Amino acid sequence: xxxxxxxxxxxxxxxxxxxxxxxxxxxxxxxxxxxxxxxxxxxxxxxxxxxxxxxxxxxxxxxxxxxxxxxxxxxxxxxxxxxxxxxxxxxxxxxxxxxxxxxxxxxxxxxxxxxxxxxxxxxxxxxxxxxxxxxxxxxxxxxxxxxxxxxxxxxxxxxxxxxxxxxxxxxxxxxxxxxxxxxxxxxxxxxxxxxxxxxxxxxxxxxxxxxxxxxxxxxxxxxxxx
Numbered sequence: 001x002x003x004x005x006x007x008x009x010x011x012x013x014x015x016x017x018x019x020x021x022x023x024x025x026x027x028x029x030x031x032x033x034x035x036x037x038x039x040x041x042x043x044x045x046x047x048x049x050x051x052x053x054x055x056x057x058x059x060x061x062x063x064x065x066x067x068x069x070x071x072x073x074x075x076x077x078x079x080x081x082x083x084x085x086x087x088x089x090x091x092x093x094x095x096x097x098x099x100x101x102x103x104x105x106x107x108x109x110x111x112x113x114x115x116x117x118x119x120x121x122x123x124x125x126x127x128x129x130x131x132x133x134x135x136x137x138x139x140x141x142x143x144x145x146x147x148x149x150x151x152x153x154x155x156x157x158x159x160x161x162x163x164x165x166x167x168x169x170x171x172x173x174x175x176x177x178x179x180x181x182x183x184x185x186x187x188x189x190x191x192x193x194x195x196x197x198x199x200x201x202x203x204x205x206x207x208x209x210x211x212x213x214x215x216x217x218x219x220x221x222x223x224x225x226x
Contacts, residue, residue: 061118063095068119068200071106072157074099075193076119076200082110101196119200120159128163128194132216136168143180150186159197165190170217 063069067079077097084093095113097106108116120128139146150169153161169187171179179187191213198209 061113061116063116063118069095069097069116070119070157070159070197071097071099071108072115073155074104074106075101076196077106080105101192115157117157119197122201124159125198125201128159128198129212129216131160131163132167132170132213134167136170137164143182147182147186150190154186154190154193159194162190162194162197166194166213167217170219 063079063082065079065081068076069079070076077099079095080098081096082093083096084091086092093110095106095108095110095116097108098104099106150165153165156162166187169179169183169190171187195206195209195213198213199206202209202212
């Protein structure tokens with residue numbers, strides 16, 4: 001009989017140990033879970049508040065009266081006035097821009113001035129002179145297609161593209177047969193636009209600008225007189 005009691009005691013001890021181990025394991029799991037929940041909550045607490053940023057209005061350059069600007073389809077112009085007008089119940093501000101070459105006055109709303117750009121810098125003018133000195137690109141495509149490309153470049157408002165047209169259509173000869181009427185028209189249009197921007201930036205006379213451009217293009221002075 002006493003042997004049986006010992007056996008019972010041993011089995012009870014083993015069960016007790018197992019229960020203790022299970023409790024410890026459960027406690028550890030519980031502690032881990034609580035710790036992870038705490039860290040998640042703390043991270044959520046630490047997250048900065050995301051504030052909605054109001055959409056900034058698109059920045060518009062402000063021009064003043066007497067400023068020179070470039071309107072792609074017409075070339076260099078001068079701002080003669082900044083005026084207001086009421087259209088319906090909306091007050092609109094706009095620039096009055098005088099294009100001397102075409103004797104034309106443009107009305108450009110300030111909130112639609114995306115096409116306007118300021119006149120070039122001295123560095124950009126110097127880069128244009130370097131472009132004029134390079135060899136013209138000879139393209140073998142049909143003239144109608146090339147003429148369309150040249151016209152698009154002239155009306156792009158980009159001064160480097162304008163200089164490229166002048167350089168590519170330049171003829172160092174006074175023989176009219178060497179240049180078609182349409183070629184000469186496009187050349188003169190590009191040349192005059194570039195010249196007017198040179199004048200506005202360099203603040204020198206038309207004659208001096210012409211000499212500077214012709215020298216870069218390798219054109220003789222008597223060529224322009226003919």
